[in-house]
Amino acid sequence: NNHVVINNDGTNGQIGPAALKAVYDMARKGARDEIQTQMRDGGLFSGGGR
DSSP: OOOOOOOOOOSTTOOOHHHHHHHHHHHHHHHHHHHHHHHHTTOGGGTOOO
8 A cells, every 4th residue: 555645735725736746747657557567466457356
């Protein structure tokens, strides 16, 4: 379980540009690894995760 803490630089509960970029970069970098892991482990993306 990855625990990620992002310091939100936005105001009034909105997501600021820096937080948004951090989430985007993390998702873009992590998606490829996550898909590989799921496929290898017979998880969601390979149809075994019911």
